[in-house]
Amino acid sequence: MLDWIQAFIGKINAPENPTAHYPIVMQFWFLRDLIILNIFYLPLKKVIDTFPVSTFALLFVLWIVNPQIYIINTGALFYFAVGYYIVKYNVSYKTIDKIKFLDLVLMYFVIIVSRLFLQEYVPIIGSINIIIALIFFIKLSAYFIKNNALYTILNWLKEYAFWIYALHMLLEAILIKLSVLVIPMKDGWLLLQYFGVIIVTTSLLLVIGISVRNIMPKCYSLLTGGRIK
Numbered sequence: 253m254l255d256w257i258q259a260f261i262g263k264i265n266a267p268e269n270p271t272a273h274y275p276i277v278m279q280f281w282f283l284r285d286l287i288i289l290n291i292f293y294l295p296l297k298k299v300i301d302t303f304p305v306s307t308f309a310l311l312f313v314l315w316i317v318n319p320q321i322y323i324i325n326t327g328a329l330f331y332f333a334v335g336y337y338i339v340k341y342n343v344s345y346k347t348i349d350k351i352k353f354l355d356l357v358l359m360y361f362v363i364i365v366s367r368l369f370l371q372e373y374v375p376i377i378g379s380i381n382i383i384i385a386l387i388f389f390i391k392l393s394a395y396f397i398k399n400n401a402l403y404t405i406l407n408w409l410k411e412y413a414f415w416i417y418a419l420h421m422l423l424e425a426i427l428i429k430l431s432v433l434v435i436p437m438k439d440g441w442l443l444l445q446y447f448g449v450i451i452v453t454t455s456l457l458l459v460i461g462i463s464v465r466n467i468m469p470k471c472y473s474l475l476t477g478g479r480i481k
Contacts, residue, residue, distance in 0.1 A: 279421045285328035300336060308337065316376055348390050360388045368442045414476050415461040416454055424453045 289296070300307050314321075315330035337343070363381045371377055396402050427449045435445050465472040 289332045412461040416457045
């Protein structure tokens with residue numbers, strides 16, 4: 253109970269209290285932050301409108317450094333602000349379309365490899381990886397949409413997107429621990445583990461989600477917030 257109280261008041265992984273953690277369903281960590289950010293949206297908007305460049309720089313540095321701030325997570329604050337910047341400056345997918353796909357593929361590959369081997373020494377690589385990954389998959393989605401057959405499949409799969417997201421972290425953690433026992437943690441094996449765990453986790457949860465939805469549709473609807481036709 254104490255862990256839950258500490259998580260909701262923002263006292264998470266504080267240096268003076270190393271036993272404080274997020275709630276057990278930590279993939280929903282952002283919900284608490286999202287509520288707080290919506291409450292303080294207007295003053296944040298005012299600051300960004302007044303000092304757009306310096307505010308962005310400050311939020312970016314806070315995100316990278318990630319100091320312990322009670323009340324709000326610096327990552328949530330940064331991405332929430334980025335959302336407003338996108339609206340404010342009318343940034344669209346056409347901006348991403350100008351980037352060559354091959355360049356993105358090479359960048360993404362390099363950053364993944366770098367994160368596997370250098371994350372411990374250069375923490376900022378993890379943050380850069382997130383940005384490149386977001387741009388990469390937005391760019392990739394354009395190719396998916398243009399392929400009618402593939403789009404049909406993805407349109408069907410989206411019914412299980414929330415289910416997979418809601419359960420992925422627990423299964424992924426288990427598979428990571430099991431994979432370490434059978435896969436050598438070196439060289440190219442690290443890439444196999446990185447992608448293998450993601451593929452297996454997604455596949456298993458998809459099968460389970462389809463089964464639960466077919467056998468117990470009302471239960472599936474309840475667990476996913478009514479995400480069923």
